[in-house]
Amino acid sequence: MKKNAFFTLALAGLVAGLMGCSPAGTPEREVQLELRIMQTNDLHAYMLGYDYFQQQDTDRFGLAHTAALVHQARLEQPNSLLFDNGDTIQGSALGDWAHAQGLEYLEGQSHPVIRAMNYLGYNAAALGNHEFNYGLAYLDATIAGATFPFLSANVMQPDAADDDWQATRFTPYVIQTHSFVADDLQRYDLKVGVLGLVPPAIMRWDRDHLKGQVQARDMVAAARHFVPKMRAKGAELVVVIAHTGIRDYGDYPEGAEQAALYLAQVEGVDAILLGHQHRLLPGPDYQDIAGVDAERGLIHGVPAVMGGQYGNHLGLIDLTLQRSEGQWQVVANHAELRPVGPQRDELMVALLQEEQQQTLAMLNQALGTTDGAIENFFARVAPNSAVAWVNQAQSWYARQLQQNGELPDLPVISAAAPFRSGFGGPEDYTHLAAGPLTLGNIADLYIYPNTLRVIELTGAQLRDWLEMSARTFNTIEADQDNWQQLLAPRIPSYNFDMMNEVSYRIDLSQPARFNGQGEQVSDSHRIVDLRYQGQPVQPEQRFLLATNNYRVSGGGFFPHAGSAPLHYSGQMEVRQIIAAYTREQAAAHPDAIPVRFEQNWQLQLPSAARVEFRSSGLDAAQTKAEQHPRVRFLGLDDEGYGRFRYLPELQP
CATH class of the missing domain: 3.60.21.10 (Metallo-dependent phosphatases)
Incomplete structure (x- = not known):
């Protein structure tokens, strides 16, 4: 009217x-x-x-x-x-x-x-x-x-x-x-x-x-x-x-x-x-x-x-x-x-x-100084420093619980996902430059008030968890004539968990094993060559997985999340754990905390595939692409996002 x-x-x-x-x-x-x-x-x-x-x-x-x-x-x-x-x-x-x-x-x-x-x-x-x-x-x-x-x-x-x-x-x-x-x-x-x-x-x-x-x-x-x-x-x-x-x-x-x-x-x-x-x-x-x-x-x-x-x-x-x-x-x-x-x-x-003003004062409390950027521009396609920082903090806290006798003596793995990953626009990505790290930066890294959970999974269940994450990708065909979109539509980034301490490849020539409700829909496996400390993970091996209450409560419908033995259920927010970990690292590295992470997983594509994805259009993302062996900047789309190619093979 x-x-x-x-x-x-x-x-x-x-x-x-x-x-x-x-x-x-x-x-x-x-x-x-x-x-x-x-x-x-x-x-x-x-x-x-x-x-x-x-x-x-x-x-x-x-x-x-x-x-x-x-x-x-x-x-x-x-x-x-x-x-x-x-x-x-x-x-x-x-x-x-x-x-x-x-x-x-x-x-x-x-x-x-x-x-x-x-x-x-x-x-x-x-x-x-x-x-x-x-x-x-x-x-x-x-x-x-x-x-x-x-x-x-x-x-x-x-x-x-x-x-x-x-x-x-x-x-x-x-x-x-x-x-x-x-x-x-x-x-x-x-x-x-x-x-x-x-x-x-x-x-x-x-x-x-x-x-x-x-x-x-x-x-x-x-x-x-x-x-x-x-x-x-x-x-x-x-x-x-x-x-x-x-x-x-x-x-x-x-x-x-x-x-x-x-x-x-x-x-x-x-x-x-x-x-x-x-x-x-x-x-x-x-x-x-x-x-x-x-x-x-x-x-x-x-x-x-x-x-x-x-x-x-x-x-x-x-x-x-x-x-x-x-x-x-x-x-x-x-x-x-x-x-x-x-x-x-x-x-x-x-x-x-x-x-x-009190909110800004809270955000600007310095925790330490880093020697490199913490960002997640390409967190949907490759290991990255932002999610790695969360996984390192969750693993650190779980091992403290182990030392205090609150957790069984099993290998500790952590699972975390990228949050600010473009949903709110082409600038909606985590990008923290080297230098002081504040509480406000922690809220940038981890935007939800989730609390930590530690559950026990077998090697087979660990693989299923990663298979559920891998549904974030489209199935890629060996087609050198047409561009294919790497990321499946309508799957939020916070449902793409990546793990530390294990190594694996994601074979995108295979269809997804699970649907969005966590139901098995194929006999295929996208997760291949899953290893812990260099050795193949056995189906009956037992691990502790540090994750969050959203996931254990059924968020994302990850298989075994709600039925696995629960060993720790605390009220401390993951953001508080990240802040505590950062302070601990600052004490150990008073000049600058080293920003390091494992290149422990990668995508496996047919060699002839031409694949693209979109991420931030910021100059910093384009610079990051120049440094990445498998990512190339193609240009900006109509919404201001960057278009990037993901190469099937590592480039020198």
């Missing part, structure tokens, strides 16, 4: 009133109401338009910049509501700082993210999966400071019976009465029902925090139960805030993570607000899914928006409601995304300045 539609309709109503009654026999014109629904999603505690990795201001994201769009949108359409989709309090250094202050901090004042949202005047929000990362006590204390409701209809009390939908752990929905001006210049009360949903996989991802405390149910089942109830209680418009994305499963599996395609088919839903996948709707990301009109932002005819991440877009759904016989019906809709720009809300910036 164009921004002047409200005023045009209002003027039309006024003129009609001045002209008097309709001619005899002409039915009275039905009243229309324009309503704007606004959404933010996946803010991840990015409030001020600040890049904590580069430690500089940015106008590419941040709620202070989104807020400028909110103010403008409200000026265009006073009949408006503002919602948030979740994953709000975790993800940035500001969120880390707030959590580090503990529950005592929240007893005296509201969480800085909640304070900013209160200021902006949100009407409601849904809980996202990352809201549960810090445990229920912290979550309860955080949302207690909100002046608006946080909703989640499918998180239940632990003892709730299967058919009991009354025992929700959080508020499942609200029905809010809002007074809006229609085109006849009269005010009307509209009862808006708002339902919140979160992926039930939180029970895997945060099992340590949630086991025995809550249970989570299927999102579609929850919507089918609560939407009719909301309608029966008088809701004239139903908005579903679902922290989920879009995927066509064919036959919908109960407990699905991406449920929007099926939520849109629940009768009585008028609009869906989405997130979790950090993608864009309307936009190019969902063009090939049946039932989705990606250009118009419709899912089975229901308007829907998803606005990227970190507040880089404001989602808008404009609805036209028509009143007939005392009932409101949606008769038109328009969905759009608005990207942020240089404008920002300076009052919000001032509101959080004290917390921002």
Whole structure:
């Protein structure tokens, strides 16, 4: 709906009133109401338009910049509501700082993210999966400071019976009465029902925090139960805030993570607000899914928006409601995304300045000095210093546990994956130049608040783990005439684990052994020549694997992760372990910590294959390619990413 539609309709109503009654026999014109629904999603505690990795201001994201769009949108359409989709309090250094202050901090004042949202005047929000990362006590204390409701209809009390939908752990929905001006210049009360949903996989991802405390149910089942109830209680418009994305499963599996395609088919839903996948709707990301009109932002005819991440877009759904016989019906809709720009809300910036300064002070605590760069430009195709630093830290800590008698005397292997690997754009890579290493750099290396786990695997299970990682690659054919893409689409970098202490090759002429759910789909092996200390790994050999709680709780569906014997389950974050390891290395190397890592794995391709992948377009990445024996820079693509060739054979 164009921004002047409200005023045009209002003027039309006024003129009609001045002209008097309709001619005899002409039915009275039905009243229309324009309503704007606004959404933010996946803010991840990015409030001020600040890049904590580069430690500089940015106008590419941040709620202070989104807020400028909110103010403008409200000026265009006073009949408006503002919602948030979740994953709000975790993800940035500001969120880390707030959590580090503990529950005592929240007893005296509201969480800085909640304070900013209160200021902006949100009407409601849904809980996202990352809201549960810090445990229920912290979550309860955080949302207690909100002046608006946080909703989640499918998180239940632990003892709730299967058919009991009354025992929700959080508020499942609200029905809010809002007074809006229609085109006849009269005010009307509209009862808006708002339902919140979160992926039930939180029970895997945060099992340590949630086991025995809550249970989570299927999102579609929850919507089918609560939407009719909301309608029966008088809701004239139903908005579903679902922290989920879009995927066509064919036959919908109960407990699905991406449920929007099926939520849109629940009768009585008028609009869906989405997130979790950090993608864009309307936009190019969902063009090939049946039932989705990606250009118009419709899912089975229901308007829907998803606005990227970190507040880089404001989602808008404009609805036209028509009143007939005392009932409101949606008769038109328009969905759009608005990207942020240089404008920002300076009052919000001032509101959080004290917390921002303390966050930066925390980040700039020096841990030591390195003699080389720690980067992950080519972490998807070759060993690299960034993931190696994490693996070295995890192995170091596990061996300390061994020395203290807390772990059995078995070989220690560590598994870690690259995090900042281009998802957020062509500059979204870890690149720490030689020199001082700070706590802020550790957050760059490891962006999640995961904790360490140590499990026991056999040699055969260790190989399966690497086979699951190897599905990140396409199967490569011996084709010298056509370029082939090395990396399979839609597989996040954080599901590509690489290990230290063992050596192996990944034969990409073979199909993947496992699918995305960890199910064996072929008898092939991509992992070949797996060795420990130079000797072939035997299937029955036993190892300790240092990994994280996300992986052991089922994140990524790695085979044997949840069933393997668990020897260590601590509450110390991996980032804290990396910081402790860095301090230990600084003490041992006061001049400069040596940045060294094993070239312990490599890709094996057919000799005639022409293969490319994309990575950062930064000059530093191009320079790194010049130094790598199997990588060649080809140029930049339309999005600013670098295009690189991966050579089948090592080059002199």
